[in-house]
Amino acid sequence: MMVVRPIQADDHAALRELARKTGPGFTSLQDNDEQVAAKMESALAAYNPDSIPEEALYLFVMEETDTGEVVGICGIESAVGLSDPWYNYRVGTLVHASRELNVYNQIHTLTISNDHTGYSELCTLFLSPDARHSKQGSLLSKSRFMFMAEFPQRFNEYLIAEMRGYSDDKGVSPFWEGLGRHFFSLDFAEADKLSSMDKVFIAELMPKNTIYTNLLPQSAQDAIGKTHEATTPARKLLESEGMRYTGYIDIFDGGPTLVSRTNDIRAIQESRYVKAHVTDRQPEGELYLVSTTDFRDFRCCMTALDLVGNHVVGLPQNVADALKITEGNTVRVVPMSSGRRF
Template identity: 45%
Template sequence: MLLIRPITQADYPALMQIAIESGAGFTSLPVNEQKLKQKIAHSEHSFGIDTEQPGNQGYLFVLEDTETGEILGTSGIEASVGLTTPLYHFHKSTVVHHSNELNVYNPVEVLTMCNDYTGVSEICTLFLREPYRSGMYGRFLSKVRFMFMADHPKRFSKIVIAEMRGMADENALPPFWQWLQSYFFSIDFPTADHMIGIGNKGFIADLMPRHPIYVSLLPKSAQDVIGQVHVNTAPALKLLENEGFIHRGYVDLFDAGPTVEAQLKQIKSVRSSHRIKVAIGAPVEGPTLAISNPQVAAFRATISNQAQLDGDVLIITQAIADALNINAGDEVRYLNLDRGAK
């Protein structure tokens, strides 16, 4: 059975392996023992505290195959970003150079560094190991975050963002970074990527250009990748676009990948998932459902086509109830994963 649950320190070896497999550019999982163990400890603390407002909490989930004990992927939520470490973006906008005397009207795109998303919630750290990138694993891993947020909205901001990994060349180097490195930095991308991953972002404020950058003055290779996603990230972006996330011109400083946003209450999986009481019964084949309990520290979610709606009750098997640590008469949240599947 597939089970999504909060990460624990026992999952460290699996998390390190995922960090290695995710490669350069996946800054939320640095290949650094101290930082990964801190991330796990921070997640355990976040799940364990009682709070009704977003703060410096980070929730990290793992997808486990309960039959083998293998960890297949991760998924995370940051409750409120940019509070302790600045969150930087470029914002792509348009300025107009206009002269009535010369009858010239030239709209020009510019990139301006900003901290506009300070305080919002962020979904992050979505990674599914390559052998399992089929079926509904990725959809389940992505959507379960919204089910958790739907049950605990006071823990999160009204605005939710996701930073998408940007384009890279055959050497895993972002063309956009290569321009930045040439003019503003003297370190290579893996070094900068690692520093960001371990939270050392002071060099950004020290070395990044402080004035708007005219896009037309950049090399074409850099211009072409602004707002474009890495080929491995395209499926994740599609999932989020189906949830209602949109791009408003904000891109990553180093790889120019897009940041997308949505209002929490308008996210499709928040609106389409429902709380319901359960009854225990025999297996009955039905739609593929993501089912979660409403707990925080003891949060559990699974995926099954062996549950069926019966009026205002969801009939589940004893195996599902055991996986979710619930009993007959308890409430769960469910989401139909078949709807909108592509």
């Protein structure tokens, strides 16, 4: 049974091992001891029930309850850009026209932006390759919405998710090669690594003026707003929940930023409370997300369930054990699929 829960101090070794698997372009969890240690420290500090910090990183791990193995990680930043600037490019359009010459050209532009300052961010989603089956990626990603639904006071009215941009099978980003390299004089992987630890150099080196995309190589133009192959399923999942690309991209790899009002997310909007009836029966059929109402001990599983009444659901004993609940406890439930209603 897979369960998603808040990260704990003894998960450090597991987090470090996941970081070794992420690869180039995965800015928020890199193969770097210093970054992993800093993430652990920030995440452990966030789970303080007595305060609501303006900036907090909530990290969750996916654990196989039978073995105790941690196979995935996901996170939520409560607010971005308050301590360090949050940069992206806003994709715009300029029209160059001349009636006398019968010329009308629409030119796409890139402008440095801090428009998402203060927004909450979905981040650090990574699942070990051998665990990418049986909708476990959906559980890992959508469990965050259940946490946000339970503790809305800890998050912003708006939510973003930066999608990893396109790079080839050698890890080369055509967007970086066509634009960023000219200003940073660094390989993509090195610049991406530095950006996760010190964003000051971005402000110092990035072009301040609007960039005309038609001056970039065609390969760089084609990469604007394009998602990395490994990240495409995650993008489709978030779009099915209501997030949309609105013309903002990552300054390094050109990957799209998805945006939504937090309360418009399907799983947040449609989730509801029920009482748990624990049973030895293993239900079949539609899968649901089921989560607890605890803060430090928040837990989320994926399971079929029995509809016992309007406000009661039957949960298998192994699910109750994974959630650490007993008969009559209140849980939050929502269908896994965005096309279903509870």
